[in-house]
Amino acid sequence: MKKLLIPIVFMAIALLLDACSSAKQVAYFQNIDSVSLASSKGLYDARIMPKDLLTITVVTSDPATSKPFNLSISNTLGTDGRLGSNTGSLLQYLVDNEGNINFPIVGTVHVAGLTKNECQDLIKSKVQPFLAASEVPVVTVSMSSYRVTVAGEVTAPKVVPVSTEKMSVLEAIAQAGDLTIYGRRDNVLLIRENSNGQKEAHRLNLNDANVINSPYYYVQQNDYIYVEPNSTKAKNSAIGQSTTLWFSFVSIMTSVASLLVNIIRN
Structure with a gap:
């Protein structure tokens, strides 16, 4: 009985540690009390671009x-x-x-x-x-055409109009219903096109308060924000697809076996 309890205890400890680790990845601005925001000082002004x-x-x-x-x-x-x-x-x-x-x-x-x-x-x-x-x-x-797109692991992916010509990445995400529990806060992708048509990709860590000091904290017209799924969502998705394929395979094999049995009997 004792031998059976030992692995159960270890499994319970592992689950608790994993839960604590996941909780730490959910909160925004985790180090806000130790980060200087002096470099974020200044009022943002959007600039006109081709196709505006x-x-x-x-x-x-x-x-x-x-x-x-x-x-x-x-x-x-x-x-x-x-x-x-x-x-x-x-x-x-x-x-x-x-x-x-x-x-x-x-x-x-x-x-x-x-x-x-x-x-x-x-x-x-x-x-x-x-x-x-x-x-x-x-x-x-x-x-009149200032808007950004928010997609991926958010509650309501959408095109977000920016009527004030000033919006932060977090405000844009909030307009899309905020990140789901499966969204990666530490690796939000922002794709931006400059005035010459060149695309740029930037990664933002919303767990780190230094994101407020980032030159990409405020969105620019036509920005595309993508929130990646975390490992839990990826694993669940893989399990779901595998299970579906397995049941499909079993169903087909059962049908074939049933057909062969009927042919042999006849």
Whole structure:
């Protein structure tokens, strides 16, 4: 009886140690109290990239003066069957591969690499010569296509829109329902495309508070975040597939054996 109890005790200890080890891998920012976050200081500003969609409005004291700079989409169908002007829907500007947009009256404007505020100042300087000297236009720029994708071991994989043009990796993951218990916190993959179309892969350890100091802590438009499954999920998946294949094999062999028995009897 004692010999039987010894392996049971060892198995129980092993299970407890494994549970403790797994628990340590779940918490974010485990060393937050011992890590300096001084290098994370600074306000993040997203920068415009090729293929971004921009919404740009120009406002002046006289609406008629700014109207040529605020093109609307003509998509209203009149009673005569013709398309009319819908002033409630502004035309969006697609940044081309060279980083340019074609702005009304002004012409080609290079905007790639600029922050929203820098782009507003640039458009304002381009528009000013076409206005009266006393006129001070108000220019507003927003990125209409700012979004990231979160996939893998999260509760609800999805494309996440970023309306504020500022979002951390953790906020994006939270929008997808956070990591499941099977998601690897220490090896989150971030795939990013730069302004030249070059893809880059970066690994983030969410267990380590130093991730806050990372240059990849804030997401960039079109980032792809993938959470890998941990070993437990991988093993369970392998067991499930093997079991399915085994039952399929047994079922086929049983059917063949039954068919042979019937043939022999007949």
